[in-house]
Amino acid sequence: MTSFDSSPTLNAWRALLALAVVFVMLATTGWTAVRSHPGKTALQASLSAWEHGHINGRELPDPDASPTRVARFFASLTAQQRTRLAHRYPLAVGNMNGAPVQLRYRANHIALDQARKVEKKRMHDSRLTPYGKQEAGRLMHRFEALMSGDRHILAFDPEGSGRIAEVFGDLDTAQRVSIIVPGVDTDLLTFQKTNKSYSAPVGMAQNLYAAENTAKSATDTGTRTAVIAWADYTAPGGLGIDSATAGRAEAGAVRLNALLRALPGTSQIALFCHSYGSVVCGVAAHELPPRVTDIAVAGSPGMRASNASHLHTLARVWAMRDADDWIQDVPYMEVGGLGHGEDPVSNAFGARVLAAKDAKGHTGYFASGTDSLANFADIGVGAYDAVSCAHDTDTCRQGLSDAAAAGRA
Secondary structure: OOOOOOOHHHHHHHHHHHHHHHHHHHOOOOOOOOOOOOOOHHHHHHHHHOOOOHHHOEOOOOOOOOOOHHHHHHHHHOOHHHHHHHOHHHHHHHHOOOOHHHHHHHHHHHHHHHHHHHHHOOOOOOOOHHHHHHHHHHHHHHHHHHHOOOOEEEEEEEOOOOOOEEEEEEOOOOOOEEEEEOOOOOOOOOOOOOHHHOOOHHHHHHHHHHHHHHHHHHOOOOEEEEEEEEEOOOOOOOHHHHOOOOOEEEEEEEEHHHHHHHHHOEEEEEEEEHHHHHHHHHHHHOOOOOOOOEEEEEEOOOEOOOOOOHOOOOOOEEEEEOOOOHHHHHOOOOEEEEEEEEEOOOOOOOEEEEEEOOHHHHHOOOOOOOHHHHHHHHHHOOHHHHEEEEEOHHHHHHHHHHHHHHHHH
């Protein structure tokens, strides 16, 4: 009698059925509900005003023009004129690829203050429910925190759950830039956390920046680095259909590549993509500019590819997963748009698999003192011969000595 228990086709259908059951449960409990925001957003209003604006009789460039053209325009202005534009169109300038980095910081500080005042007023709006007033208060305090000290906010959009990006280090002079691409449930309110700070983008970036400074001292590279906590895409909320499909990742990939093409200087760039953020990086991979040398994913549900070579990128592809990470239990497949493809730490995928010893489950890859953070830092500073592989294989080590020598050159 023939047994079908191990049939690949039957296993695939079982996995698909499991995905379908999860989707039905999430949909019927309201997890996949979509919020609509009719009317023009604050960012759209600022961009619209920019498109009809002038400076000393000169028309302003299309905000969607190439970063090179936008940079040339701002370079042609006086410091006073640039400041005037930042005050007049803060959200437009603060999110404009090609605008000077320092000017974007200044513009976003102004935009944050305006958003803070809006939420402070909403806290006392009698039309809001107590919960609505509480949420307004939380946002108001978050905007105040983002304005405090010498924080460098590279992008900011208060609409909906919000989008934001923050820089640690000097982006203008950095020789190597690390960009953290986070996963589900990332928005303005979860951008930074007090408890388990390493599980939120700000804490991830702070720990990586500190670890890179340690790695530079240990390897004597002297490389100038900067780290960007990049939450400038609309991440899925929870484990609903958005997190099981590529729609949010496709939109995020466009925004990520736009940022990469607008970064100043000639710095080399490494992407560190966590959870659903690795889907964003996988979708973006085939259009990454050549200055992106590395893509490292952690706790990945897949990269929308069956093999690392199918990402069609010249960047080195790294992957890691902690032994206690629940993500290993998701079905690594893609059927009818559901699922994100092969497991990036599998032999079949062909990535360079890194050690993730002592990582704290799914959200702890950037925790201090972990192998995962140390590996990220070594990649970030170009100390490739110092990375710790999960297995002593040719795939992980291939060409690393040459890459490390190039990084020190």
